[in-house]
Amino acid sequence: MTDYLWLIVALPLIGFLINLFFGKRIGEPLAGWLGFSLIGISWLIALTPTLDFLFGNANPETIFYFEWIPMLGADAAILWDPLAALLVMIVTGVGALIHLYSIGYMHGDPRYARFFAYMNLFIASMLILVLASNFALMFVGWELVGLSSYLLISFWFTKPSAAAAGKKAFILNRIGDWGFLVALMIIFATFGTFDFVTIFTTAPAILTAGAATAITLLLFVGATGKSAQIPLYVWLPDAMEGPTPVSALIHAATMVTAGVFMMARSAVLFQLAPSTGVVVAIVGAATALFAAVIAVTQMDIKKVLAYSTISQLGYMVLGIGVGAYTAGVFHLTTHAFFKALLFLGAGSVIHAMAGRQDMREMGGLRKKMPITFITMTVGWLAISGIFPFSGFWSKDEILAATFDRGGLWLILWGIALLAALLTAFYMTRLWVMTFFGKPRWEEGTHPHESPWTMTVPLIILALFSLTFGWFNTPARLAFEHFLAPSFALVAHPEAPSLQSFLMLATLALVVAIAGIVWSWNRYHRADLPVEEGGFWKDGLNAFYVDDFYGRVFVAPGKKVSEWFADTVDPKVIDGAATGIAHGVESFGDELKTTQSGRVRGYAAGVAIGGILLMLAFLVIGGGI
Amino acid sequence: MTVTVTWYLILAAGLFSIGVGGVLIRRNALVMFMSIELMLNSVNLTFVALSKNLGLIEGQVAALFVMVVAAAEVTIGLAIIVAIFRRRSSANVDELAEMKG
Numbered sequence A: 001m002t003d004y005l006w007l008i009v010a011l012p013l014i015g016f017l018i019n020l021f022f023g024k025r026i027g028e029p030l031a032g033w034l035g036f037s038l039i040g041i042s043w044l045i046a047l048t049p050t051l052d053f054l055f056g057n058a059n060p061e062t063i064f065y066f067e068w069i070p071m072l073g074a075d076a077a078i079l080w081d082p083l084a085a086l087l088v089m090i091v092t093g094v095g096a097l098i099h100l101y102s103i104g105y106m107h108g109d110p111r112y113a114r115f116f117a118y119m120n121l122f123i124a125s126m127l128i129l130v131l132a133s134n135f136a137l138m139f140v141g142w143e144l145v146g147l148s149s150y151l152l153i154s155f156w157f158t159k160p161s162a163a164a165a166g167k168k169a170f171i172l173n174r175i176g177d178w179g180f181l182v183a184l185m186i187i188f189a190t191f192g193t194f195d196f197v198t199i200f201t202t203a204p205a206i207l208t209a210g211a212a213t214a215i216t217l218l219l220f221v222g223a224t225g226k227s228a229q230i231p232l233y234v235w236l237p238d239a240m241e242g243p244t245p246v247s248a249l250i251h252a253a254t255m256v257t258a259g260v261f262m263m264a265r266s267a268v269l270f271q272l273a274p275s276t277g278v279v280v281a282i283v284g285a286a287t288a289l290f291a292a293v294i295a296v297t298q299m300d301i302k303k304v305l306a307y308s309t310i311s312q313l314g315y316m317v318l319g320i321g322v323g324a325y326t327a328g329v330f331h332l333t334t335h336a337f338f339k340a341l342l343f344l345g346a347g348s349v350i351h352a353m354a355g356r357q358d359m360r361e362m363g364g365l366r367k368k369m370p371i372t373f374i375t376m377t378v379g380w381l382a383i384s385g386i387f388p389f390s391g392f393w394s395k396d397e398i399l400a401a402t403f404d405r406g407g408l409w410l411i412l413w414g415i416a417l418l419a420a421l422l423t424a425f426y427m428t429r430l431w432v433m434t435f436f437g438k439p440r441w442e443e444g445t446h447p448h449e450s451p452w453t454m455t456v457p458l459i460i461l462a463l464f465s466l467t468f469g470w471f472n473t474p475a476r477l478a479f480e481h482f483l484a485p486s487f488a489l490v491a492h493p494e495a496p497s498l499q500s501f502l503m504l505a506t507l508a509l510v511v512a513i514a515g516i517v518w519s520w521n522r523y524h525r526a527d528l529p530v531e532e533g534g535f536w537k538d539g540l541n542a543f544y545v546d547d548f549y550g551r552v553f554v555a556p557g558k559k560v561s562e563w564f565a566d567t568v569d570p571k572v573i574d575g576a577a578t579g580i581a582h583g584v585e586s587f588g589d590e591l592k593t594t595q596s597g598r599v600r601g602y603a604a605g606v607a608i609g610g611i612l613l614m615l616a617f618l619v620i621g622g623g624i
Numbered sequence B: 001m002t003v004t005v006t007w008y009l010i011l012a013a014g015l016f017s018i019g020v021g022g023v024l025i026r027r028n029a030l031v032m033f034m035s036i037e038l039m040l041n042s043v044n045l046t047f048v049a050l051s052k053n054l055g056l057i058e059g060q061v062a063a064l065f066v067m068v069v070a071a072a073e074v075t076i077g078l079a080i081i082v083a084i085f086r087r088r089s090s091a092n093v094d095e096l097a098e099m100k101g
Helices: A003-026 A030-054 A082-105 A112-131 A135-153 A160-191 A196-206 A209-226 A235-241 A244-253 A255-265 A267-271 A274-297 A301-321 A325-352 A370-384 A390-405 A409-435 A452-471 A478-487 A498-523 A534-540 A542-592 A599-621 B005-025 B029-054 B058-088
Strands: A061-069 A074-080
Touching: A003 A030, A003 A061, A003 A074, A003 A112, A030 A082, A030 A112, A030 A478, A061 A135, A074 A082, A074 A112, A074 A135, A082 A112, A082 A244, A082 A255, A082 A325, A082 A452, A082 A478, A112 A135, A112 A244, A112 A255, A135 A160, A135 A209, A135 A235, A135 A244, A135 A255, A160 A196, A160 A209, A160 A235, A196 A267, A209 A255, A209 A267, A209 A274, A235 A244, A235 A301, A244 A255, A244 A301, A244 A325, A255 A267, A255 A301, A255 A325, A267 A274, A274 A301, A274 A409, A274 A534, A274 A542, A301 A325, A301 A390, A301 A409, A325 A370, A325 A390, A325 A452, A325 A478, A370 A390, A370 A409, A370 A452, A370 A498, A390 A409, A390 A452, A390 A498, A409 A498, A452 A478, A534 A542, A599 B005, A599 B029, B005 B029, B029 B058
Parallel strands: none
Antiparallel strands: A061 A074
């Protein structure tokens, strides 16, 4: 019996409500502990049913609670399958660790309890998204995630840049949501229901190639918003304005995975539309490379990680595009661990540097904060794809799946490999600039190790970043077997032979090590290399994509808005309202002359009226 | 020549018209008031005449009601007129136009 699974969603929601209404009275640090423990309990609740899947003791099922919109086939129900279970474990597990970390990190913030309220709302939204049994309910979670990300990114809303970043994230996500919404309309028009199981089982029979392409392309538009792909990725770097735990939560474990999850959930539809797969793969590979190039030039430690997130998401999307859904989800999982680790580690560094984020002002922190250093090292090796850390296995699987398609797909494989080289390069750059070399701190900074609530999550995440890859090695495909029921209706790409795997893996490893060595030689010196002008300047400005969007979309949009505000609103809208008022007023002016105050005039009116009435009765009665 | 109900009705119509004319033409509030009384009583005459003619008692009941209402109305109306007269020593209704719009 798994009827109790609704508690997974309910507990964070309860935490949200309690912290929202009574947070001030609960105070610090109890509000944080409340948020953390409720999500921890959610994780514990989900743990046993998930292990049941892992050991093959359970089958996917739909748990029905009540009818929501019967006409749309949208019930309040949970589709409990391995994919949902995995995402629940990531969201609650990593989420709980980030909450624990935030208890220390947010110390002293005037809106401490409110922060945890929003965090809990975020977790609850994400859980609705992943547990939904139909597209309509998933869309509810999808939108709630957008809302809570807005609340969290602009948490320090008194800073204008933070307020703007929240707005930007929300608006760009709305563009993606538009695609998702239109896709839902086509899905309903085609299938007459939103229910996942019905749609996926009947899709091959009902869906034409054209409809499948349209639906999946629009779903992909939705995914580019949430999962920060070209062209909608620009919100993610700006979202670094939020507190660092928010970055870790949104950009590692939850929000950005929503798009990839949604595409994995709709794998059946994507399989029916091979041409969409090409688009998805190209966008994924392009994003992976482009974001990696930008990451190389960034100076802000969080910005490096932000672009690295975009780049890694590109890998996942590439995996979905080539039809390696398991590989995409696997990378999603390992990335959730090591990226959360890196973000929290960066947060620990920023905490120690009293809020400064520029890597040029760091250096030599290795001895001051040993735990952060060691755990960050694990994260660095994992994301760079070094054997046997988790990133190696998951990234390699996507690369292998792309390589396996052969033909022109090899170009995408080459791009992804190049991105892997750059990944190793910029991560080493970050690592060296932060922890090695001579200290370049400003006067009066006293770096120190963070409190245990911050280091414990780092250690746990480091353990997962190190070991989780071992779940899915060519020798032992536990992860793939675990997810198999979710992708039962999808054809699996053939696993590459051991020989080609070894060749590809060795190549990827050599590339990663080359990147690390190159970067180490460049940055591990007494003086940092001068990185100004030309490529570095363009990269630091993210190749002016934001300016381009600003000029092409935002500026005309503002012009139109201003026209509406300055012309349409005062003239047309106000004009209509005041026009009606003026009309009524002048009509009343005319009418009031009849109220002369002379009694005999009124009496004459009554008499004339009476006579007219009498005549009327005579006419009607036929008297005249 | 017998006196039929038509005679009464014609008389009532005549009285009513005189009343209407009085209200419309005269300016003295007191005279207007008397004209209104004339109209009320012409209607009473109609009620009673038709009640007798049709053999229904309701007409006479209605006439009694009208009398009661008229009596009450006269009391208040006269009180108002007296009050106005005391204030402005005139009962010309054309001068009472302060409430015009």
